Amino acid sequence: MASITVLPLAITQGDPCGIGPEIIAKLFRDPVAAAGCFVVGDVGVMRRAAAITGGLLAVARIDSPGELARVPPACVPVWQVPGLAPELAALPLGQVDARAGAAAARCIEHAAALALRRDIAALVTAPIHKEALSAAGVGFPGHTEMLQSLATVDGRVPPVRMMLANDELRTVLVTIHLSLRRAIDAVTFDAVLETLRIAHAAAAGWGQPAPRIAVAGLNPHAGEGGLFGDEEITIIAPAVAAARAEGIAASGPYAPDTVFMRARDSAGHPGEFDIVVAMTHDHGLIPVKYLGVEHGVNVTLGLPFVRTSPDHGTAFDIAGTGRADESSLRSAVRMARRLAAA
Template sequence: MSPLFLISQGDPSGIGPEIIAKTFAAGLAPDCLVMGDVAVMRRALRQCGLSLPVVQVSRVGETVPPNCLPVFQVPGIASGLADLALGKVDARAGAAAAACITAAVASIQAGEAAGLVTAPIHKEALHAAGVTFPGHTEMLQALAAQGGALPPVRMMLANEELRTVLVTIHCSLRRAIDLITQESVLQTLRISHQALQRFGIAKPRIAVAGLNPHAGEGGLFGDEEQLHIMPAIRQAQAEGIAASGPFAPDTVFMRARHTDAHPGEFDLVVAMTHDHGLIPVKYLGVEQGVNVTLGLPFVRTSPDHGTAFDIAGSGRADPASLQAAIRMARRLAVN
């Protein structure tokens, strides 16, 4: 039997249910099960003008008929989710999104599925529901904790041309600078190296982007490179990791970008802050971008976009990034 992958429904007021519906209708998720709400998924199919039977399963791993959209109705989520206004922040939607993620992780930890693909959630809706995590990454890290110890995790955004991993994620820029230490950079390099080896790259080439303009220009524009980033690179090199830099952040992504006409110099770029690392990948097109959480004891991928409240319910949402996330999850589960 093929491994089973769970898809958390995401915020029911966003485009998550629509892109899931389109993916199942296209026959591209035969090995997947939606953790969500049956009525929400039926509404999504109607919004997209699709005709596909929605089958409610009673347990994860249950055999389902072909050519359907199977849904595990997550216990405890609010009733009437399919009646919520689309494109609006709602605490009930945020609570339901969190419950779907929690249920999916519990099933994976019980050995019932091979990995998780998460549809987009809305951070304001989570906050309105009293969920304290700023995003998927931090929530999944907490759910994967063992004995109170959080596993070290990192966010990777990848497409066919570029991969980038972040040292810091969802925090203010002022706070991010304080979090850039020799240990945090070194830990990121170790996690990135191991992840690329799982991708089948035996000797990954990792470029490290600086924090400051021109990577500090020898200390003229800041000393974070000299105090924290360079020592981490040297330690990583001593451990056999092919890390190099720090390079100027305004040019290193061009050097790493891989196309048929221009093979990239590096397999991955480690960036210090959220926007430094994600803008280059997203500029290349969110339709093929995939968010991967590295360091978890299970596979987790996600589309490279948010809930898109402005088009929710219109049936216009592009499912390509979700489909790329499913393909990535399959690849990681095999390696």
């Protein structure tokens, strides 16, 4: 019988001046949690992170994912990305730096290439800083948009959506990194319907072929019959009806201030819905983050590979202190494994 090759998981180091390298180092202090993972980044940055988080953690350079099997437990394998600034490990922690932004972007580019070649099972990304990306001249506001561009083939841009999930709640967003004024304009019939299609297809991929999808309204009380805005009547409800005509179990629009409570699946409170589709970034993310950022995972739906990330940012205010909590990264790795195996 031929042996089955288990592909590794790649973790990008994130912004070198933030807590990304530190939470990665803490993850690798648990050989079970980090089994089958390697870092796409800079050896010097990861050695600094190992020292910050308590030392006594080896960091080894690898030249390809195939070398991972030769790395001993309790060691951080780092695929050294070519072309990174040589002084990354000496950059001041907790500060915006264009060199850090450029390095973070380059790591994402190389990790995405591995994912597209099917050299890895999934991609887990540590936090990046949007100001640092901008300072480096990177024309994307975040991971989602950058990965969407990198996954574009022959001009075909994959439609993607951001999902934030924990064990109790899953929220998929119609719009993400836009000002609220622009986000409202971006809530269109096509955008809502496409979001419902992507959420439905993604759920089938993780073993839930008929997810119950609740659609949150845009306006207070879902517009209250048009008294507080008519987007629910003219845009959202027609998109829900079109999705239902395609066999998608969507319903709504519901009042956005109560639908998340109804969907929350917890002990003694079975959720009414499997997924909530929210119109704007904060509408959808605040409920999940309120339940605990240490448990939340960001998942990009619609990519040709699995991508997850922790539910928090670079936390410049505590970078270098060793206090960063790696729990959300652990959750992101667990979910990446689960989705990749589905």
